Structures are given as structure tokens and as C-alpha cells.
Amino acid sequence: MSSRVVPPSTRFKAVTLREYWEVYESSVGGLEVFWAREAGRLLWRKPWEAVRVGEGPGSRWFVGGELSPYENIVLRHSGTWVWRKPALVWEDEAGEARVVTYAQLDQMISRIAGGLRSLGVQRGDWVVVYSPPSVEAVAAMLAAVRLGAPFEPVFTGFSARELARRLRRRGAKVLVAADGFLRRGRPVRTLEAAREAMASAGTGARLVVVERLGCSLREGELSFDDLLSAGGEPGSAAVPSDHPLFGLHSGYESDFEPITHPAGGFLVQVYATTRWMGLRPRDTYFCTVWPGWITGVAYVVFGPLIVGSAVLLYEGGPDWPSWGRWLELIDSYAVTVFLTTSSALRMMARQDPSLLKGNLDTLKAVLVTAEPLEREVWEWAYTRLANLSIPVVDSAGRGTVPVVNLYIQSEVGTFVTGNLLNYTFPPVAPGSAGPPIPGFHVDVVDGEGRSVRGSPGRLVLRAPWPSMPVE
Template sequence: MTEEQKTVLPISKGVVPTGKLHEMRKRALEDPEGFWSEIASELYWKKGWDKVVEGEAPYFKWFVGGKTNISYNALDRHVKTWRRNKAAIIWEGEPGETRVMTYYQLWKEVNRFANVLKDLGVKKGDRVTIYMPMVPEAVVAMLATVRVGAIHSVVFSGFSAKGLAERINDAQAKVVITADGMWRRGKKLILKEIVDKALEETPSVESVVVYKRLGEEVNMVEGRDYWWDDLMEGAEDYAEPEWVESEHPSFILYTSGTTGKPKGIIHDTGGYMVGVYATMKWVFDIRDDDLHWCTADIGWITGHSYVVYGPLLHGATTLMYEGAPDYPKPDRWWSIIEKYGVTTFYTAPTAIRMFMRYGEKWVEKHDLSTLRILGSVGEPINPEAWWWYFKHVGKGKCPIVDTWWQTETGHT
């Protein structure tokens, strides 16, 4: 390690927080109920809680007796303000198409799809499996599911039919939402074929909704399979949120299954909502003029929290990219940051190390001066990757942060 690196790399051992951070930690330790009550009060509750927290570790219950809806907090709160016409999602597809959805447009789509789900018989407590590419409709499906009080299970679109079937059966999903296909490194992957294979072993599924991403001809089973656009065309424009108990599950997310059978982790509504709202605020210092880009797929907890719920709860603009990080060239990510003016950027050490192998010449081609905060997530970052990220991507001026939690432990 060079002397320059030694002066910059963070050393956490023995560091004592000072100033505002010290006061926050002190308050959280001495008055946890007051501390978390104050944070939760920044969000909307149809009914206030009777008790902030009860139980003993690790079996805590948060905001007991309170009722809320995470879709309402992510959308309706903002639609009633100047953020109504602010960009909620900026999306870029792998072939290069772009779309922008304002908070009002996203709110309308979520309401309509919530009514689609209700027309398909989905009600409070039902499970909905989402197996989609990184398109805005995947976010619509998530928010619509929690709007009606149902529980979504987003399955990473890279999983096989067997992996998808396992997760559908474990959750006993009533509806599956998918797409005809997706782009990956310039090639078409037909997702509907994978879904059809999985559904041979999933007796709980009653309906399948298919979004046209590629416009491919796919098998559609009469009475079971429906095109997204056809259902949305006749849907009502408003769906009253289902006001659920704080402890009501909002989603199930499965572990990868690399060490055995995938395990479904249930996240509640109130505790998760407040937790991800707080970390988005404190870790990323999120601001109204920020453009936040978390590169995670929404099939993972990081994608749930920092592509979808965290940014939208704050009324921020979140960027979604569909394709591979280095396609068609190794500077795809850096070109996106420059093109849209990304300010807060959250990715994984694995990706950073891949870009290191390509060399900094691909980074230096682009103006990344809009960046003010960098994030690293998913695994500990090694010093070499940290330094390369700090120096070449952040230009030596952006702090590198982490949210420090995982699927099994985060805001459940």
C-alpha cells in the first residue's frame, strides 16, 4: 500500500463518533422508543402505533398496533406535493431505449395494476411471484401488490425453472407476473418458456400476467395467461390502499440456495419501511436533486431496498438499467452515469474488481463529476478495490458508504 493510500483508506478500529453522529447514537441507545418514533413519524400512518417495539432479540415487533401502507408512502404522499411531476424512475434498456416515469405516472400505473390484481382475485395476505427483467413494470408490480395488502416474492430472473418452481411452491403463490423475455448481452432470453416449465409443478398458481418486453410470440394458456397491456386497458384508475398492520408481511425474499434449500425471509411492513427509509436518509444523505443509481437487480434485497423502496419513500429519482454492466463495451456504466448525471451510486465489490481488470482508461473517457457519494454492498470490499473505486470513479472526492445488512437481518 502506498503512502497516499494509507492517508485516505478508512480505519474503523478505535474511531469514536463525534458531533451529530455521536448524539444520534447516544439518543438511540438511551431512548430507542423515542428515537424510532421520531423517524417513523416522518412517514404516514393511517393509525398510530400503541408501542414502538416489544419482544426480545431477535424476535422484535415494531410499531405494534400501527396501520400503514408502503405503496401509499412511496407514491401518494409525493403525488400530493410538488413532486407529482418529478421523475420517479429513469430507465435505460440494454439496447439503449430510455423511459422516464414521473411520480404521478407511476402512481397511476400502480393503481391500475392493483385493480388488475384484485380482478384476478388477489386479496390481503395472498402471495404474488414476480419474475421479470429490470423494467419499470417490475416496480409497478411490487408496489401494486403491497397496495392491495398482498405479499410479493420477487425471484431473480436469472434463476432456472426449477429454482422458480421451488420459490412459487414454498410461497404458495396465486399469481405469477413475468415478461415474454429480456435482453442479456445482446441476446434474447425467453422468460415465458422458463415460467411455463416451472408451472408444470406449481398447483397453487391460478393466473399468469405477461408483460411484452420483446414482442416475441410465446405460448399463452387460455384462462390462465393474460397480457399485461390487455388487463391494464380496462383497469380502473384508482385503488384504495389496504391499510395493514405494521407486522403484516410486505414481501418474501429467498436466499440464493447455494448452501441448500432456498429459505424464504419474511419482511414486515412498518419495521421494514421505517428501517429502509432511515438508512436511505443517513447513509446516502439523499436529497431532492439527487439521481440515485443502485445497480442491484430487484430480485435481491439490495434491489428491493435501494432501487425501489428507499428512493421512492424519499421522493427521490431512481435509475434502473436492464442489461449487463460491460455490454456492449466495458464503459457502459460510466457512460450512463455521465449521460444522466448520477449523483449517488451503489454497487458491489465484484463489479468493481471486474472493471479494474478492464483498466481505468474506460472510466477516464467519461465525466463523472456529478457523483458525490459512492456505495459498496454485498461483501467486504478489499483495499485495492476500495482505492481504485475512490480514485478513478469518485476522483478522490466521494466518500464510500455501505448499508451494512443482508436479506436475513435487514429491517425485518
């Protein structure tokens, strides 16, 4: 196989490396013009007065502008055909499934937002969510967004101590936690960790429990059904562009710091990159990264819903009851875009091929994140996952749809490098995280800050980006 590959399905969209660099250099040579054009695709209640003010970490984008994040994520589809189509498709390890349309999701979010407001949540108050990927978890996050309340999702693999640190740092008003879920055939009980974290944090937050495995609530705790029945019809809060939308934390001990993304800049970035990486309203999209990590927030909770895609949520493990489970889900739900991690593909590549069953003909792209995928694993994914069962006459003889590496950082908020199926698609270089995405002034430098090529260095961004963290 050559050092660079253009799969047959993308040849009509492919650009040469020279053409790609022309697009990229034009974008970074006029960042404000470039991102203002993308910002114009959102719905603004009040137009911005300046595209960008300031330099470096203190820069702010779309200054003076106001928008309703919820209107841009969900309500934008009201009155269109998307409103009646699936927004979320959920399945657990036991095979129980649920489908929620955009209209139904909006109704659910409205009720949850009313419940949160009855608990005293106001604009600017933090809501923390401790749950596997579920309809309730996504709806709770978006209900906070609807009120103008920022949220932080916490990975359920984190201990009570880690959850408590986040509750304390955010001064959380409410914690929404699942009582547990099934993983690899065994119950994972998260309510105990949630209770321990609440006691340790001492923030006075209210605990709302999503009952899945069955539990007895203690005094002062509310069930998710209580939240739904609280009543009220909250509006869709408009906020300044730099208003906190959501947050995560980086590091563990001495470098434990909050990362909080602004509403306007983040939504501009995530809407643009989601479109560019190939998602459309008719797509069914499966991301195996859970909310709690930046990929799971940006490209499960936000991007696909803004675009109008159907999002498949699965809270089980990749290897239960066999390593073919994810492929069975792709087959069952006719998934068109599959996003997973390099480590997951490495593990799958080691398994008995007879276990990896499923018709993957609906796939139009396999997207990979977290770290660069070694060339040999990339070739396995290209020939096994991205190869139609229907013969295709092609000189390459292997692979039909692209397997694309994308790089993301919590601080940036979205993908920052990678081949883009619906924007700039130069030939794929297996083993690489792809070229810089237009709009991000990316460089690699040595210890002295000098640009380097062909040798290891540090990835840096030489200019601000719209979702510069506000803390």
C-alpha cells in the same frame, strides 16, 4: 494515503470517531426512543400503542399501529413538486429509454392493482415477479403493495426449479414474468422458465406476461396490457404494522427458508437509512443490484421512491458493449449517487482505462455493497470514479467524493453498517464495511459468543430491529 480518509466534499459533514460513538451509543442505549422518532416521519392511519413488544426473533414493532404502505411510498408526493418529476428512468442495452413521472407511475400502478384485483388478488395474497429491472416490474410490485398483497421478486438468473419453489412456498396467486430481455447482445428468454415453474409448482397461479421480445400467449395466460385494461380504482389499503410487505428466500437446499418483512418496521428502517446514506428528491440514483436481492428491493423499489429521488433502471450487463457502459449511463443521466457491488468494481478495475469513459462530475457518492472492498480496489475507485475532472486543491491530491462500503443482510432488511453521508460520517477506513449504523446493536463474537476486536468473528445483532422478519 492515510489509514482513514475524509474526502473534500464531505468535510463539512464529517464527525470525529469520538463524536460518532457518542451518537451510536446513545441510539443503542435507547432503541425504542430512537426508532419511534424515525417512525414519526411516516404517515400512520392509526398510531401504535407500543413501540416494541417481546424480545429476540419474536419481537414486534409499532404494535397496534396501522398504515398504508403505498401512501408512504408514492402517494406522499401527491400535490408536491416531486409529483411532476421523474420517478423511474429506464434504459435497455439497445438504448431504448423511457421516463415515468411520479404521477404517471401512480396511474400505472392503479391500473395494475385493478387488474390484479380482477384476478382475485386480495389483501394477504402473494404476487411473485420474475423480471429484470423495468418500469413494469417495479409498478407490479407496488401495485401488490397498494392492495395489501405481499410480493416476492425472483432474480431472473434463477432456474425454473428455484422459481417453482418460491411459487409453491408462497402459495402465489399471480406470477408476473417478462418474456425475456437482452443481455450482452443476446436474448435471454425467461418465459419458458416461468411456464415450467408454473407447471411444477401447481399452485393454480395466473401468469401475466410482460411482452418484450415477442411471444405467443397460451390459453389462460394474460398479457400485461390485459392487466392494465381490466379497470377499477382500488384504494390504498391500510394494514397493521406487522402485515407482510415483501419477502425473499435464504439458502438453497436444507437452509431454504422464507424471509418476510413487516410493513411498518421495514418502511421505518428503509426510509431512515435511505435518507442517511444521502438520497434526496433532487438526486438521480443508479443501483446496479437487481430486485431479487435485498439491496435491489430495499434500495430500488422502496427507499429512493419514498425519498422522492429519480431511479435509473438498467437491465443490461456491465460489460456490453464495453466495461464503460455504466459510466456512460452515469454521464448521460447526470447520476448523483451510484450504488454497485464490490465484485463489479473489481472487474472494472482490471479493464483498460481507455474503455472507462464518461464525465462523472455529477457524482456526490459511490456506494459499495455485498462484501468489503479491498483497499487497493477502494483506492482505484476513489481516484478513478470519485475524482472530479475539475482540479480541486487538496492535500490528499486524490479523490473528491466518498467511496463508502455498506453491509446488508436479507434478514435485517436494510444496510446495517457503513459511513452515512447525511447522518454520521466518521473518516472512511478503506477495506472496511464501515462502522455500525445507529439504531442497530451490532457486535462481533467468537465461537463462545464473546465480543472480539481486531480478530475474525461472527457479526451479530444483540437487540431487535424494527424490520424483524415475521417469518
